[in-house]
């Protein structure tokens with residue numbers, strides 16, 4: 001999910017931003033660096049330089065070129081699991097006592113999520129300091145030959161600026177898209193490189209075979225610099241090996257982390273696929289520690305090297321990344337009127353959030369969701385280990401105590417699994433939705449309803465955590481959501497793709513919200529023969545959808561809605577943002 005880069009009309013921004021509201025001003029400035037993705041069109045921002053050459057010029061202007069090598073970088077490419085692998089690696093090295101920088105993409109709510117120093121998002125003040133410094137200096141030098149950088153290039157330069165200025169001991173850098181031509185590939189001499197799971201994504205840019213995709217990812221290999229990867233399809237592995245051989249890169253394949261190494265602790269990121277990412281992170285960190293002469297100290301109590309150092313375990317058990325297999329218990333309904341214990345007259349609303357948007361990740365997302373809801377079924381009491389306590393606190397900050405009281409009053413509830421879905425039009429829902437449905441079905445998980453909504457975030461605005469949320473987007477064209485809905489109904493009812501289904505009948509009333517009974521009634525056995533699509537709905541606004549779900553559980557104390565939000569990180573970010581309010 002990276003920003004597409006193309007011709008940019010850079011507005012003139014004030015050299016000295018007004019003090020008030022300057023964070024929003026910075027967001028405005030950043031947004032001017034985005035342009036709309038155009039399907040199949042390779043972008044170029046003009047000027048006389050190629051993309052990576054231009055990156056080098058930007059770095060020179062900011063006096064960063066030399067200093068980047070001092071960042072002792074871990075550079076990670078791959079189709080899926082980059083962010084998770086980088087986050088585990090950062091947490092491990094921080095726990096080992098190093099000052100860390102972490103650059104990931106995309107962000108969910110606020111652009112500052114992309115830049116962490118010592119495990120924490122950079123503060124607004126520091127962000128503004130570095131942001132305007134880079135912005136103004138690049139602006140001064142911008143001309144026809146050297147336009148301002150497109151968004152992702154700017155963010156990459158900014159990450160280097162932040163990490164150099166903050167004097168981190170290690171910078172963990174996630175590739176934006178591909179590898180060879182990625183803005184982050186200005187890194188000449190990383191300490192170690194990682195390639196996460198490879199699969200089919202961004203085929204329009206990277207090529208339509210796994211071999212071509214692997215070739216782009218292997219573009220981050222540097223002569224003789226060690227590299228690690230996870231088990232890959234053989235076509236991809238061959239390409240990685242070939243490239244490694246050419247550059248004399250010692251490339252090792254790392255097996256998923258063996259759970260027994262965790263000594264009873266749990267990985268802080270859920271889902272079986274995270275053992276793959278964690279295994280890779282462990283090897284990257286171990287190699288980094290060896291290359292920087294720090295491994296001996298850490299492993300001196302364990303000469304055989306059989307056990308993971310305690311600091312590794314702490315990192316693996318605490319690394320945090322939102323929107324990847326995240327469970328958020330929405331307690332707003334309970335907090336609403338729970339000043340007395342008897343106030344717990346509401347059903348449960350639980351969000352399962354995962355930003356999967358490629359076929360392989362849709363499958364791992366479905367596996368995770370199935371096991372998370374089934375794990376829950378077996379629990380005698382409400383308090384579930386799969387529920388993120390931090391999120392409970394966040395969502396219901398002021399009423400945490402009341403919440404704890406609510407949890408003791410658990411009774412038998414009727415669980416309904418609901419899908420809340422959107423995906424970008426460049427993705428192929430004909431692959432994503434059947435993968436999701438079939439993987440869930442194979443472990444006995446069935447959705448009673450699906451809701452298709454447009455995301456609130458648009459691709460032409462970088463937002464902050466405090467940006468306003470549009471309350472109403474009724475004029476938005478919903479034809480994409482209606483086509484997702486038709487596809488959904490065909491998928492779950494096994495209807496031939498060429499059969500026409502009518503989605504013109506909508507619910508009457510404000511913003512076409514369905515009546516609450518829509519969620520209670522199980523209609524999955526009814527085929528949509530009469531033109532009524534009984535298992536799904538399109539709702540035009542996400543805020544109204546959340547409010548509607550909350551109203552449903554408030555009205556019906558016996559209901560437990562388990563809502564899987566997936567298909568787009570933008571959608572996941574928007575839902576998280578709404579739940580926090």
Ligand SMILES: Nc1ncnc2c1ncn2[C@@H]1O[C@H](COP(=O)(O)OP(=O)(O)OP(=O)(O)O)[C@@H](O)[C@H]1O
Pocket residue numbers: 001078079080081082083084085105106196197273274276277323324325354355356357360361362364365569
């Ligand atoms: N090893 C993996 N194999 C398959 N799918 C994975 C793996 N790791 C993560 N995923 C899926 O990909 C989603 C994104 O995970 P993560 O942020 O770690 O990957 P990423 O490569 O940074 O993705 P993006 O392309 O969005 O930057 C997760 O929510 C999960 O659904």
Ligand SMILES: [Mg+2]
Pocket residue numbers: 001002079201
């Ligand atoms: Mg991606």
Ligand SMILES: [Mg+2]
Pocket residue numbers: 082083104105106174
């Ligand atoms: Mg990522």
